[in-house]
Amino acid sequence: MKQIRQIRLCLFLFAIQSTLFAQLPSVDAVHTSDTSLLTTAPESLQPRLSRIANILVDRCVGCHDAQDAQGGYSMATPASLLTPGESKLPVIAPTLSDESGRIIAFPKGLGEFWDRISTSDPAFRMPKDSDALDPDQIEDIRTWIATGAKVDGSMDAPIESFRPVYLPKEPKIPSYPRPHTVQAIAIDSVGKTLFTSGYHEVLVWHYEDNFRIALRIPTPGRSISDLHWDPVQSVLWIASGEPGRIGYVESIALEPSSSHATLKARRIAWVSKDTPLDISVSPSGELLGIGNADGTIVVVDTLSNSVRWKMPAHAAAVTSIDWSRDSKTLLSSSRDRMAKSFEAKDGTMLSSFVDNQRTVASIVALTKGAVAFDEAGTARYYPNFTTPNAKVLWGGFSQQTHKLICCNEDFFVIDSDRIKRFGVRREEVEVSEPQDKDKPEENKEQKKKKKTEFYIDEKEGVRLTDPQNPMGRLFPLVMQPSGVQIGDESELSIAIGCSNGEIFIWSPASKKLTRGVNQP
Secondary structure, eight states, X not given: OHHHHHHHHHXXXXXXXXXXXXXXXXXXXXXXXXXXXXXXXXXXXXXXXXXTHHHHHHHTTTTBSSSOBGGGOOOSSHHHHTSOOTTOOOSSOOOEEOTTSOEEEOSTTSOHHHHHHHOSOTTTOSSTTSOOOOHHHHHHHHHHXXXXXXXXXXXXXXXXXXXXXXXXXXXXXXSOSSOXXXXXXEEETTTTEEEEEOSSEEEEEETTTTSEEEEEEEOSSSEEEEEEEETTTTEEEEEEEETTTEEEEEEEEEEEOSSOEEEEEEEEEEEESSOOOEEEEOTTSSEEEEEOTTSEEEEEETTTOOEEEEEEOOSSOEEEEEEOTTSSEEEEEEXXXXXXXXXXXXXOEEEEEOOOSSXXXXXXXXXXXXXXXXXXXXXXXXXXXXXXXXXEEEOOOOOOOSOOEEETTEEEEEETTEEEEEEEEEEEEEEEOOOOTTOHHHHTXXXXXXXXXXXXXXXXXXXXXXXXBTTSOOOEEEEEEOSOSSSOGGGOOEEEEETTSEEEEEETTTTEEEEEESOO
């Protein structure tokens, strides 16, 4: 009797097993149910990290970046994304594969990352204290994990750099109903070309041909934060993005002509989680410096697009960056009330200029030393890049939030409706050395030593006026010089953009002022 019961039990278990296997899909099926996920996609079609990068940046990185890694878990890079946090549980568990190499993965067992986003328990689910991910987003993440969690790039690259970049082909707005505020401007004096910021685009003008529009370049970012013309490689660098969400830095090569300009090549050099605030190319044309809202500075090789170095240089947003004339030193200013200098090759900090009482709006390198302006309207001159001692040169400007520009030993500053120009002058003077009270005999012959004093001389600037309303005032927001920083000043041209959409080209040598309107 006992044997009969054992036989019946075996038959019952066999029947259950047969039923379960009959319900499982064949290995050739693509399964998207709640019990399993099979894939036979070839290597070239398997999802990469770029497929889910938007989800991670928009919904996860805010609480799990390098600066604020809640739970000890950071998603700042692919390497940190795959590294367990305080729980020590595997972020992504190994997937299974059959004998033919096809991957088989089960939802329960894909790792803590999957468990956190797929659970219905609000106390355990991520994102915490927020809506759950959409079903399509969850499915994209599951597919990525199940196909091996492929990373299509460097494991140490910022997670934002994996976001797909969509380059629009047409301007968002066919024509502007009114002039667009000029937030960024650049000039190519050789090609007689001016670049201004528009809405989701950069506008290219032939300024010697009555400011005729030559080209409209749609950009991936909605707002243009900075433009920089590199005269060495004849490339336009564009910083654009959406504040607090994404930022791009790209290079544009143009094919100029007398009638119009055509886009020859474009390349994305950097993608970040916020709009870059300032960009600057070294005089050698080899390095691109990027100042970011999170206080980081990134230096990119302009030829290879590789990151030379990146560091959290400041405790607040970087307001400006500039290069020494020999391209060996990078200067930065920040809202943390500090200006700093770094070795261009590796980011080693040379000096921290800490004597500012307000936000440092801008810093610019002269032939010798540097000048920085704070928001209180005070200029400070630093004789070199390695000592923090500053010589306060001038005060009483209007509140400064604008970027300085320079030529030789002169610098230009926006002050209300004027562009003012100043030169730094050095004089060797003799001063008496301190007397030694313990040696009165030696004090009879008072010793003197030479000391360098620094002075500032105001030179002729320009006031911006509207010909149709001479009594009205224009308020410039940005200005950029042509590529001449050292040498013949007769070749210097300065592009100026105003809040009401007025644009100007000013030649300090000839005093010529050409006017246009930022309205295609």
